Amino acid sequence: MxxxxxxxxxxxxxxxxxxxxxxxxxxxxxxxxxxxxxxxxxxxxxxxxxxxxxxxxxxxxxxxxxxxxxxxxxxxxxxxxxxxxxxxxxxxxxxxxxxHAEPVSEWVLSAALTQYRQWPALVRFQDEHVWAHRKFAADTLRGKRALIVGAGAIGSAVARLFAAFGTKSTLVASTSREGVHSASEIPDLISGHHIVVITAPLNSRTRNLVDIDFLAAMDDGALLINAGRGKIVDTDALVTEVRSGRLRAALDVTEPEPLPADHPLWACSSTIISPHSARTVxxxxxxxxxxxxxxxxxxxxxxxxxxxxxxxxxxxxx
The missing domain is CATH 3.40.50.720 (NAD(P)-binding Rossmann-like Domain)
Known part of the structure; x- marks a missing residue:
């Protein structure tokens, strides 16, 4: 039996x-x-x-x-x-x-479009009842390059969605395989990418991976999207970069989490934040x-x- x-x-x-x-x-x-x-x-x-x-x-x-x-x-x-x-x-x-590949990759795409199409600025103008024609510079995903750190189901799904919008992706995993770079190559890959997407898991190798040096290597005006874990990104270093306006960010996860009401990230106009809800549909x-x-x-x-x-x-x- x-x-x-x-x-x-x-x-x-x-x-x-x-x-x-x-x-x-x-x-x-x-x-x-x-x-x-x-x-x-x-x-x-x-x-x-x-x-x-x-x-x-x-x-x-x-x-x-x-x-x-x-x-x-x-x-x-x-x-x-x-x-x-x-x-x-x-x-x-x-x-x-x-x-989680479909809902989270959709969130990543929406975050990228939100930042490139300047929706936060548009909403702020709308709140003030301002017809903001030619008052801001929107951009397109077409022709952009994205570095995706984490080549699992979510990262691969992000690359497929980006491709539909004319964005070329470079995938990175812990070890290399066909069409995927190894994590050891990251320092040489960062520059030249307009978007950096984090979909990697948190472990001893990825904790604080996106540190002050990683962020400094990103091109001026680049967008960091974190859909992985908050502890992968050095929050203090990120605040410095986005507060200066050199970089932009879209975050579904933060460190600490939940993000305290008085945290300086909230006041960074070049950053959009969702409350760890990328999968919540x-x-x-x-x-x-x-x-x-x-x-x-x-x-x-x-x-x-x-x-x-x-x-x-x-x-x-x-």
């Missing part, structure tokens, strides 16, 4: 589709839980697979300590960096890499859960999930 695997899935509205999709797997028992709770009941404590909620993913992180049988944590976010050091040893951690939760179910199905089949960030300890390993 096949054993039943217990999967703990949030009961919040955005996660109900997850309950439905996980229940379609063979030999599973989907157990709902409230992500705001601090205590699990006895049935919930027996879960072997834990799925944090789509929104506010980190909220129930402490609940892992109440699950003695935990074998896997499947999150709906693309990056697993915030969970990597919290998941117990021997427990598989997997993300929903690939699910209707249907993204479904995409996340579709990928999550694929990861869990692989795990239940005895395979390493494609998006696995950690591997379980071998039996008998110290």
């Amino acid at each position: 096949t054993a039943t695997t217990r999967i703990l899935v949030s009961s919040e509205t955005d996660d109900l589709v997850g309950q439905e999709l996980f229940s379609q797997l063979d030999s599973v028992d989907v157990i709902p839980y409230d992500p705001t709770t601090t205590n699990l009941d006895e049935r919930q404590r027996q879960a072997e697979i834990f799925v944090p909620p789509y929104r506010g993913t980190n909220r129930p992180m402490p609940l892992m300590a109440q699950m003695p049988n935990l074998r896997m944590v499947q999150i709906t976010a693309a990056g697993t960096d915030e969970w990597a050091n919290e998941v117990p040893d021997g427990v598989v951690l997997a993300g929903a890499r690939g699910a 209707p249907g993204t939760n479904i995409l996340c859960y579709e990928v999550s179910v694929e990861q869990v199905a692989a795990f239940l089949a005895g395979k390493t999930p494609p998006n696995s960030a950690t591997k379980p300890k071998r039996q008998g390993a110290s």
Whole structure:
């Protein structure tokens, strides 16, 4: 008789589709839980697979300590960096890499168009009831060059969208492959690009990657778009550059986050900021859960999930 695997899935509205999709797997028992709770009941404590909620993913992180049988944590976010050091040893951690490519790449394109077409200035003129004909200089994406740091699903999707607007992209990943440069080449690649897009994950190699030297190497008037993690960019160095007007920025993530109300970035007119919401459009939760179910199905089949960030300890390993 096949054993039943217990999967703990949030009961919040955005996660109900997850309950439905996980229940379609063979030999599973989907157990709902409230992500705001601090205590699990006895049935919930027996879960072997834990799925944090789509929104506010980190909220129930402490609940892992109440699950003695935990074998896997499947999150709906693309990056697993915030969970990597919290998941117990021997427990598989997997993300929903690939699910966010369409919504986040669309945000990147919209951010680039917003800055090049000068929508912030237009809105400010509109607020003042000013017909701003010839009062500002708009630009076009056609003929521009973009350096995309992070050549995964999101970065590749950004490159495809840019191509439709006549923008040529240079892709960078941790290691080189056909059509993709290695991270070691970044210092030689920065100059000559009108746009720099960050879609890389946060790790020891990318933390503060965009530092004072990186920003200084960017061409005058260049646009930095960060859709990765706030800690990849040195915020103080960025404030200096955008405050001077030499560079522009579009940020979906910041460091610190949330950005305090008195932070100088808010006052930089050459910067637009969204509150870590690039993926937050209707249907993204479904995409996340579709990928999550694929990861869990692989795990239940005895395979390493494609998006696995950690591997379980071998039996008998110290």
